[in-house]
Amino acid sequence: MSTFLELYNYWIFIFLMMTGFYIVIAQGNLIKKVIGLNIFQTSVFLLYISMGKVANGTAPILIEGGAPYSNPLPHVLILTAIVVGVSTTAVAMALIVRIQEAYGTIEEQDIHEQDASL
């Protein structure tokens, strides 16, 4: 039971990562694929933050008698990664709008068919 609780977080993250991975490879809609990538990405964020957690710890804002603190370094890395993540999502969305303009569809299969018929 204790091993289960110790590794439960990691297993959930792997599950989320694989859900995202499945959406990316199995579903044809481009917006859905980007959402899948975002879920994949969030699982990595959670893994980092989870590794920085210290039992009975508190947020790394120094106060009298606050110790132990959780590890601040993963927080910094993931904080910036989230904002970069939304920027790259925006670029992906702009590309999808352009694909819609060019092909009239955002389904992977229809795009392949149009490419093949050229």
Added chain:
Amino acid sequence: MEQLINVILLAMLAIVAIATAKLKDLFATIILFGIYSLLTAAIFVSLDAVDVAFTEAAVGAGISTILILSTIALTARTEKPSTHSVFLPLLVVIVTGVTLVYGTLDMPGFADPDAPVQQHVAPRYLNDSINEVGMPNVVTSVLASYRSYDTMGEVVVIFTAGISVMLLLSSVKHREDELGNLKDLKHHPILLYVSQIMIPLILLFALYVQFHGDFGPGGGFQAGVIFAAAFILYGMINGIDNTRKIFQNHILRWLAVTGVILYIGVGVVTLFLGGEFLNYNVLTEDNLAGQHYGIFLVELGVGIAVAATMLSLFLTFSEVRRSQ
């Protein structure tokens, strides 16, 4: 208790992820993804990452939901049922998953204080940052001072993404008049009056988050996103054209550039004062005061760049006309 909350929230996250994968209605999928982000933010709080939770709540549940929604407004709302067999992807995913689970068996347990990740670098930040940088919020110290190079890179990435979106969408047809596909919502009295009360408060809160980031959770990234969110709310309710009266494209571009240059400029000034690039100690006689000035300016640069980029992303997307 903390463990119990953690277990339940993570289980909810897994359920939402499955629902996201199964739904065919893209609108519902995106709203679910917003809920997913909000749950993630709650988990970050329970894992002591308050700064991260802040960012995730503002970005994941706010801005990225709006961006994806404006994309489905321009494309299609429902997904076509796939004709592929699901067998092969499922097999790949299960094999990869099992391999990764096998890998976790060697990992240090969750929240183990003796885990290798807690032994290196982190103790230095936690013990010495108060004397070297002088700020209670260690996350801000690391973000804006110890790892300032990284943060500069991230700001440039965000800026580049904003420019790319503008370039990609500049050749797409734009709405011809104010009666394009995005009408304002002024005829909803509740939305109109609630937003009139909320927007000033959101802006005030953004300023608080920006300038109080040294002492509590917050900083330039979060403040920038919250600041942009206030104007996005204004834009959705009062119409894009009204928002554009203040935030024209060239003004937003100038603001984004100003933010990035302010950040790099602080680094150049420290070079001229005889220090290393972004070593704020040399800014004044007193090292700690120098750190304070440096972090203040750098965070301000981040805030301006992020706010301008996020706002221009939203405005650019909402001005594109739906193709037939």
